[in-house]
Amino acid sequence: MSFSNTSISTNYVIRRSRSRRINFCLPSGLDNVKLQTQPPLIPDNLKIVFAAGGTAGHISPAVAIADEIRTLSPHSQILFLGTQSGIESTAVSSARYDFAAIPAVQLASPIMSFRNLLFPQGLILSTLHCRSKLREFKPDVVVGTGGYVSFPVCAAAAVDNIKLVIQEQNSVPGLANWLLSYLAHTVFVAYNSSIDCFPKNKCLVSGNPVRSSLRQCMSKVAARLHFFPKSGKAASADAKVLLILGGSLGANTINIAVLNLYRQLLLENKNFFIIWQTGVDTFNEMESLVKEHPRLYLSPFLHLVDIAYAASDLIVSRAGAMTCSEILVTGKPAILIPSPIADEGHQFKNATLMADLAGTVVITEDELDSITLGSAIVEILGNSEKIAEMGYRALKAAKPHAAREIAQHILSLVNTGNTSTV
Numbered sequence: 012m013s014f015s016n017t018s019i020s021t022n023y024v025i026r027r028s029r030s031r032r033i034n035f036c037l038p039s040g041l042d043n044v045k046l047q048t049q050p051p052l053i054p055d056n057l058k059i060v061f062a063a064g065g066t067a068g069h070i071s072p073a074v075a076i077a078d079e080i081r082t083l084s085p086h087s088q089i090l091f092l093g094t095q096s097g098i099e100s101t102a103v104s105s106a107r108y109d110f111a112a113i114p115a116v117q118l119a120s121p122i123m124s125f126r127n128l129l130f131p132q133g134l135i136l137s138t139l140h141c142r143s144k145l146r147e148f149k150p151d152v153v154v155g156t157g158g159y160v161s162f163p164v165c166a167a168a169a170v171d172n173i174k175l176v177i178q179e180q181n182s183v184p185g186l187a188n189w190l191l192s193y194l195a196h197t198v199f200v201a202y203n204s205s206i207d208c209f210p211k212n213k214c215l216v217s218g219n220p221v222r223s224s225l226r227q228c229m230s231k232v233a234a235r236l237h238f239f240p241k242s243g244k245a246a247s248a249d250a251k252v253l254l255i256l257g258g259s260l261g262a263n264t265i266n267i268a269v270l271n272l273y274r275q276l277l278l279e280n281k282n283f284f285i286i287w288q289t290g291v292d293t294f295n296e297m298e299s300l301v302k303e304h305p306r307l308y309l310s311p312f313l314h315l316v317d318i319a320y321a322a323s324d325l326i327v328s329r330a331g332a333m334t335c336s337e338i339l340v341t342g343k344p345a346i347l348i349p350s351p352i353a354d355e356g357h358q359f360k361n362a363t364l365m366a367d368l369a370g371t372v373v374i375t376e377d378e379l380d381s382i383t384l385g386s387a388i389v390e391i392l393g394n395s396e397k398i399a400e401m402g403y404r405a406l407k408a409a410k411p412h413a414a415r416e417i418a419q420h421i422l423s424l425v426n427t428g429n430t431s432t433v
Contacts, residue, residue: 057087057425060150060168064093064115064160067102067312068331072178072414073156074106075220079418082223090148092141092164098291098312099160105314113141117159118186134163142167151425152176155191162187169194176421180219180332181357182364184208197424199417201332217417218410219336224317226340226411234322237315238286238308245284245306251392254323254343255287256313262290262329264376265348266297269327271381276388277306283392286322288313324398325391327384330362330373339369339409344401346372346387348379368408370401 059080063073070093077089088109093099095112103110116133141164145153153168155161155177168175169191178199179188192198192209199217200206206214228234232246239245245252253276257265266289277283284306289297294311301309313319320326320341328334330349338345347365349358365371372387391397 057084057422058148058150059087059089059421059425060145060148060153060164061089061091061108062093062153062155062161062164063091063158064097064099065117065158066331067098068180068333069156069158069161070099070102071222071333071337072180072220073154074103074108075222075414076154076178076417076421077106077108078222078224079220079414080422083415083418083422088148090150092144093160097160101312102314111144113137113144113160113164115160115163137163138166138170142171145171145173152421154178154421155188155195156180157185157188159187162191165191165194174424176424178217178220178417179205179209180336181205182332182360183357197420199420201336201413215420217420218413219333220414220417221333221337221340221411222317223414225320225337228317228321231321234318235284237318238322239284239306242284242305244282247282249282250284251280251282251325252284252286252323253388253392254319254326254328255285256316256326256328256334257288257290257293262348262350263293264379265327265329266290266293268379268381268384270297270300272385273307274302274304276385277304280389280392284308286310286313286319288316288319325388327388330358330365332357332361335361335365336410336413338365338371339405340411342402342406342409344371344391344398344405345369346374346384346391348374348376348384351376369405371405 061073061077063070080087081089091099091103091108091110092113093103093110094115100110100112114137116130116137118127118130145167150173152174153165155165155175157179165175165177175195176197176199177188177191177195180201182202182205184205189208192213195213197215198209198213199215200209201219203216206216235245235250235252244250255269269287273285277285286308288310291311298309320337320343323343326338326343326345328345328347330347345365347362349362362373366373374383374387
């Protein structure tokens with residue numbers, strides 16, 4: 012099987028369904044809002060709780076904001092609340108923040124499922140537990156970044172009249188953030204178009220927060236040697252590194268496509284290296300099927316994803332909002348395969364926007380196979396000019412300082428008790 016005969020334009024979205032035009036307002040223009048631009052005076056005993064969990068898409072923006080708060084206010088006490096069994100328990104610890112476990116209940120799909128009969132009782136008990144945690148820690152503000160894990164924490168904050176802010180990553184909010192927006196003091200959104208989904212007098216358009224380490228990471232050579240320390244070729248100028256992000260929990264269709272092409276990709280391209288995050292739920296299965304190779308790095312979850320971004324020349328991923336923002340900030344070419352089961356078609360909308368902004372290749376899941384994916388990979392990695400062009404467009408569209416702007420506003424909110432409005 013060869014991937015060299017199929018040409019794929021970086022401005023083309025591969026799909027069987029008919030074309031759909033989706034209009035977006037870009038996060039780069041803060042037309043209606045001015046965020047805090049100077050650090051406010053910060054109390055020495057400031058305490059902040061972050062409610063985040065479930066997936067990396069909810070955890071990474073919380074950690075990014077926390078990093079900036081810690082920079083602006085080094086003596087602040089920061090606590091993350093999440094489930095013990097979720098990836099947040101290890102991700103938060105890796106970021107060196109305190110973590111406390113809470114019980115959380117998730118609404119089953121479909122909504123009329125018998126499994127939801129006990130949901131109200133579970134939610135009440137979870138909220139009461141979270142209220143106890145908040146009363147013990149006594150935070151000045153609670154920050155929620157969406158998902159079922161954040162809901163009982165934020166609801167408990169509202170009950171006890173603790174200042175509450177939430178951050179929404181997608182153009183269309185999930186159920187938890189939509190409900191919580193009516194209880195929150197401030198809602199940080201990534202896109203101007205998202206204002207229509209929330210109470211308008213609470214919204215601030217900030218873009219999505221990404222960790223500063225993504226922009227201030229080690230050199231490409233050092234990053235590559237981190238993953239391939241025994242391979243001198245990884246540090247050579249003609250080496251090309253492919254980063255596969257199969258989702259924090261796993262994306263079976265992406266993993267299967269990569270499983271069917273990785274050996275031939277490495278066989279036919281001696282300068283190719285692959286860093287492959289399978290997702291924690293599918294790692295054992297993939298590990299049993301994948302044969303070891305000196306130019307392949309297999310991992311369930313990349314806690315040091317900033318190093319992986321620094322090492323890579325091309326990213327293959329789902330189209331979660333935070334992943335898209337990270338791709339733009341790091342200036343990387345990408346092939347996106349949006350999840351067809353994401354609520355409200357979030358990922359397809361994100362991917363379409365990325366195609367417009369950065370020339371990203373988008374392959375819908377009904378068109379995904381090893382040949383189509385392999386052809387797209389080879390075409391991009393085999394063309395240095397295309398890599399440079401896509402990277403330039405990504406950086407131009409990035410909003411790299413969103414985390415700091417959000418952190419400054421949160422600190423201003425805590426210090427003054429006021430919120431800025433649209």
